[in-house]
Amino acid sequence: MDIQYMLLLVGLTITSTTCTGISGLKMLVGNCVVTKIRQERPSIKRDHYCIRVGQFYVCREWQCSRVSCLDDKPGIGNCRVCPGTCIDGGKVYREGQVFQSVDGVNMCSCGAKNVKRCSHRRRVTFISLCLI
Known part of the structure; x- marks a missing residue:
């Protein structure tokens, strides 16, 4: 399904800007950045x-x-974590804590x-990732 059609279904307008370093357009939609696929992910x-x-x-x-500890270490991605914690979507969770994933549909535990x-x-969708 075309993403512009999906946006019309949920009643959103698209804000398009030229994206530096990427040929094509970058659209800001809800909590997401949407780019047209070229040869590789931006x-x-x-x-x-x-x-x-x-x-x-x-x-x-x-x-x-x-981070609020002196013995932090690299987590997944670019974020750093303290012992006994996990990170998802920029939020810190304590060991044993259960939380909703940044994808908007699945559950995680630290x-x-x-x-x-x-x-x-559950399948991650455009709506669950960007609009919820």
Whole structure:
């Protein structure tokens, strides 16, 4: 399904701007950046989660939370984590905590050694990632 058609279905208008470093357009839609697929996924400097919808990459980006410990270490992506914590969507969770994934549909838990485990039971959609 064409992403512009999907946006019309949910009543959104598209804000299009020329994207530096990427040939084509970058559209800001809800919580996401949408770019037309070229040869590879666009380079994104912040932490992000992307899905492919037809001929587009749909990416939700976020800033990492600041760490409040002296013995922090790299987490998944660009964010850093403290012992006994996990990070998802820029938010910090404590070991044993259960939370909704940044994808908007699956559940995750924070395990030992900063390992985040998430279900993959529900399909991630443009609407769940960007609009909820």
